[in-house]
Every structure is written in structure tokens, then in C-alpha cells.
Amino acid sequence: MRRAIPTHCVVIALAAAVLSLFSVVLRAAERPNVLFILTDDQRWDCISLNPDSTIATPKIDRLGHEGVYFPNHFCTTSLCSPSRGSILSGRYAHAHGVSDNFTEYPADMPTWPAALQQAGYETAYIGKYHMGEENDDVRGGFDYFVTHRGQGKYFDTEFRFNGGERRVVEGYYTTVVTDMAQDWLKNRPGDKPWALVLGHKAPHSFYNPEPQYENAFNHVNVPYPATAFQLDDNDPWYRQRLDTWHGIYGPLFDYRKQWPDRSPAAVKDFAAMTRAYWGTILSVDDSVGRLYQFLKGAGQLDNTLIVFTSDNGLLNGEQGMIDKRTAHEPSIRVPLVVRYPGLTSPDKPRVVSAMTLTVDFAPSILEICGAPPMKKTHGRSWKRLAMGQADPQWRTSFLYHYNYEKQFPYTPNVRAVRTGEWKYIRYPHGDGGPDRHKADLFHLTADPEEVSNLIDDPRYADKVAELDAELNRLLKVTDAVPDKMPIDEGIKKDLPDAKIR
Numbered sequence: 069m070r071r072a073i074p075t076h077c078v079v080i081a082l083a084a085a086v087l088s089l090f091s092v093v094l095r096a097a098e099r100p101n102v103l104f105i106l107t108d109d110q111r112w113d114c115i116s117l118n119p120d121s122t123i124a125t126p127k128i129d130r131l132g133h134e135g136v137y138f139p140n141h142f143c144t145t146s147l148c149s150p151s152r153g154s155i156l157s158g159r160y161a162h163a164h165g166v167s168d169n170f171t172e173y174p175a176d177m178p179t180w181p182a183a184l185q186q187a188g189y190e191t192a193y194i195g196k197y198h199m200g201e202e203n204d205d206v207r208g209g210f211d212y213f214v215t216h217r218g219q220g221k222y223f224d225t226e227f228r229f230n231g232g233e234r235r236v237v238e239g240y241y242t243t244v245v246t247d248m249a250q251d252w253l254k255n256r257p258g259d260k261p262w263a264l265v266l267g268h269k270a271p272h273s274f275y276n277p278e279p280q281y282e283n284a285f286n287h288v289n290v291p292y293p294a295t296a297f298q299l300d301d302n303d304p305w306y307r308q309r310l311d312t313w314h315g316i317y318g319p320l321f322d323y324r325k326q327w328p329d330r331s332p333a334a335v336k337d338f339a340a341m342t343r344a345y346w347g348t349i350l351s352v353d354d355s356v357g358r359l360y361q362f363l364k365g366a367g368q369l370d371n372t373l374i375v376f377t378s379d380n381g382l383l384n385g386e387q388g389m390i391d392k393r394t395a396h397e398p399s400i401r402v403p404l405v406v407r408y409p410g411l412t413s414p415d416k417p418r419v420v421s422a423m424t425l426t427v428d429f430a431p432s433i434l435e436i437c438g439a440p441p442m443k444k445t446h447g448r449s450w451k452r453l454a455m456g457q458a459d460p461q462w463r464t465s466f467l468y469h470y471n472y473e474k475q476f477p478y479t480p481n482v483r484a485v486r487t488g489e490w491k492y493i494r495y496p497h498g499d500g501g502p503d504r505h506k507a508d509l510f511h512l513t514a515d516p517e518e519v520s521n522l523i524d525d526p527r528y529a530d531k532v533a534e535l536d537a538e539l540n541r542l543l544k545v546t547d548a549v550p551d552k553m554p555i556d557e558g559i560k561k562d563l564p565d566a567k568i569r
């Protein structure tokens with residue numbers, strides 16, 4: 069005959085079990101691992117959480133279906149190295165000092181991985197780092213560091229391992245760095261929490277998809293965007309750019325051999341380029357799926373903060389432009405998806421529509437990991453937003469800036485303010501005198517494709533004055549005054565040096 073267990077014993081046992089479970093959850097919640105996946109030049113509408121996406125990215129989407137999707141995430145400078153500097157430091161480019169693609173990240177500038185390392189994390193960087201064009205040395209803040217010089221290649225890149233030997237690793241870049249990430253996670257000594265930044269080359273130009281995805285989009289018709297032909301109310305520099313390295317009639321990263329070509333038939337080159345760009349992202353999606361399964365198998369999926377994002381967006385023909393750098397939406401909008409059950413339960417996914425920025429990563433990640441915040445950052449932690457709590461102090465506007473590059477003379481200096489409804493873009497000459505290019509004013513909620521420049525319409529004079537004052541305020545609060553920038557030497561037809569393309 070079974071003996072009845074006294075009720076109070078059951079209650080005590082249950083309470084103990086709940087407490088122990090609670091403490092496990094609490095420990096995990098305090099010190100999650102961090103997997104930060106950083107792609108290069110991926111547009112915000114090239115993940116299928118975005119309903120306008122042509123491509124399907126089910127593995128990236130799954131992070132959002134089990135976590136938090138930020139559809140209004142932006143970079144503060146749409147250029148690789150300055151943006152990467154902002155992602156690591158939480159500061160605007162003028163404050164961290166990486167002002168172009170040839171500048172090293174200052175050795176004494178704090179980073180969130182270094183802050184986690186100091187807080188007891190084991191840290192690693194694997195893949196494209198790209199601050200300091202030819203430097204593949206180990207950088208501060210990382211216990212393990214694998215990178216390469218320059219942009220890397222889609223096939224057979226020469227990597228340098230922890231500052232030691234350089235070795236060509238055969239295979240497709242995206243697959244190779246995913247293998248390296250898994251190897252590091254498998255063979256890591258000790259039981260510290262870890263933080264790994266995985267830097268992809270994809271989908272950066274020149275686009276070379278994996279053979280299995282070379283023809284994945286052959287069936288998709290790819291016309292020029294309508295906005296490419298609606299430039300009458302913009303400053304002449306827009307039209308001067310059309311035939312250049314960064315223009316829609318230009319060489320399109322070698323997809324067009326004879327250029328400029330303004331004939332309608334030349335759209336075939338544009339289509340081929342676009343399909344290749346999309347193809348490279350399919351391999352990134354596979355990589356995300358592999359890492360997800362790996363973490364799941366290792367029992368680490370739910371105590372890891374997974375962040376999927378990119379350094380900047382990409383203009384793919386919009387406004388007649390190829391590449392990035394300008395303040396237009398396709399250039400500054402970036403995907404951001406986060407999965408961590410400490411923020412939201414996987415069965416309660418969340419969409420956070422607030423405007424988030426690259427400079428928010430440092431404060432957000434450190435707060436989620438329970439590490440002390442860094443000083444002098446310009447961003448804000450979105451932890452509360454990701455947990456579904458209101459943050460009445462959240463920004464309603466932000467500063468975007470870009471400095472003219474002699475090496476890429478296709479974009480003027482840019483100083484812009486974006487709100488939820490408006491965007492105002494100035495193109496200062498750089499000598500402190502009056503602007504020589506006409507500004508842009510776009511009413512984003514009515515005109516999301518930025519077709520109508522309202523700057524000359526007297527009905528919006530008050531709005532321009534208001535946004536100009538807000539731009540000046542934002543420059544001040546981000547420590548950008550005096551606002552130094554190069555002299556704008558104009559839009560040029562010259563090709564950039566072959567080594568830095």
C-alpha cells in the first residue's frame with residue numbers, strides 16, 4: 069500500500085524546485101552569453117521580417133519570431149569603418165575618431181567587448197573587422213581574434229589567427245567564419261560567459277554568391293527603382309553622380325563593362341548585380357541557422373543574447389544611386405533582430421518600433437549583461453523597450469552625418485536630422501560658409517521613398533527652421549561642435565583606386 073506523502077512535504081519540495089529553477093533563470097538572466105552577428109552593407113528590407121523583402125530569410129526571421137524585431141533601426145554614418153566604430157564604442161564617428169575606411173580604431177577608446185572582458189567574459193572577434201585597412205593584428209578587448217587585411221574575399225580569404233600565422237582558408241567566406249565561430253565555441257576553455265562578434269563580409273560588393281545560390285533569383289524581374297528618374301527638385305549633384313562609380317549608369321561593381329550606359333537595355337546589368345547581392349544573403353541566413361542549432365544542441369540557446377544586424381544599409385538604384393553614404397532611407401536603415409528569453413519569452417515575440425541606432429548597442433548589451441555602463445556614449449539602452457516597457461525619454465529625432473571622402477568623390481558632406489515624420493538634409497561645403505548645395509526636406513510619412521523635395525516650398529519654411537534648430541541641438545549634444553569636416557571638392561568621374569574598391 070502506498071504511503072500518503074504529507075501535504076507540507078510536497079509544498080516544501082515544490083517550493084525548493086521553483087526556487088532552484090528561479091536561481092538558474094536569474095543567473096542566466098544576469099550573465100547571458102552574447103553572439104553579435106554583423107553583416108556588411110545589408111539593407112533593412114533584405115530580411116523577410118520586412119514585408120517588402122524579395123528574399124526569404126527564415127533563419128534570421130526565426131530570431132524575431134522568438135525575440136524582438138526592431139524595424140526602425142539606423143546607422144549614424146553609412147560607411148563601414150566609422151559605423152563599426154560606433155557599434156563598438158557607443159559614440160558618433162567624430163567622437164570615436166574613425167572618420168573614414170582607412171583610420172584605425174584608437175587603442176585607448178573603450179568598446180563594449182572590452183567592458184565585458186573586464187567584467188569576466190571571455191571575448192572573441194572572428195571575421196571582417198575593417199578598421200585600419202591593412203591591419204590584421206589582434207585588437208584590445210578580445211581573448212581570441214581572427215581577421216584579415218582589407219575587405220576579404222568571398223572565396224579563399226587569407227586569415228590571420230590571433231596575431232600569428234596567416235593562412236588561406238579555402239571555401240566560401242560566410243561558411244568559413246561560421247565554422248571558425250563553432251570551433252571557438254566548442255573548444256573554449258573554462259566556464260566563463262562569452263561574447264563573440266562574428267563579422268561577415270556578405271553582402272558587401274563585389275557580390276559573389278555561393279554556387280548553390282548563383283541562380284536563385286534568375287526568375288525575379290528587377291527594374292530600376294522609379295525614384296532614379298525623379299531628381300528634378302534635388303540639387304544638381306544627384307544627377308552628376310548618375311554616371312559615376314556610385315551612380316546607376318556607372319560600372320555597378322563590374323556588372324557593367326561599358327559605361328556610362330543610359331540605355332533602357334542596360335537595366336540587365338543592374339538586375340544581375342542585384343540578384344548577386346541577394347544571393348550572398350541566403351548564405352548568411354544558413355549561417356544564422358547553423359549557429360542557432362549549435363547553441364541549441366549545446367544547451368546555450370536560451371542563455372545567449374543573439375543580435376543580428378549590419379553596419380550600414382545600401383542604395384540599390386534609389387535616387388539614381390549605388391552604394392551608401394547619403395542620408396536616404398535605404399542607406400541609413402539597417403536590420404536589427406534580437407533573441408534572448410531574458411528580454412521576452414520565445415512564445416511572446418515583440419516588435420519595437422522606436423528609432424534605435426548603432427550607438428545604442430554598447431549601452432544595451434552592457435545593461436543586459438549586468439556590466440557597468442561605459443562613459444561618454446551617445447546611445448541609450450533599449451533593454452526596457454525590448455522587455456515591453458515604456459521609455460518616455462526615448463529619442464524622437466536623431467543626427468546622421470557623413471564626411472566627404474577624396475578617395476570616393478561621389479557624395480558631399482552630409483548633416484541630417486530624421487524624426488518619425490520628417491527628414492532634413494544639409495550638404496555643407498566644409499569651409500564654415502553658406503551651403504552651396506540645395507538641402508533636402510522629405511515628409512517621410514507621406515513620401516517614404518523621398519521623391520518630393522519640399523525644401524523650396526514656402527509652406528514648409530517653419531518646418532525647415534524647426535528641423536535646422538533641432539539639427540544644431542543634436543550636433544551640440546553629441547559633442548560635434550565645432551563641426552569639423554573636409555572641403556567638398558565636388559562630384560568626380562574618376563574611379564576609386566582599385567585597391568580600395
Ligand SMILES: [Ca+2]
Binds near residue numbers: 147380
Ligand atoms: Ca559596410
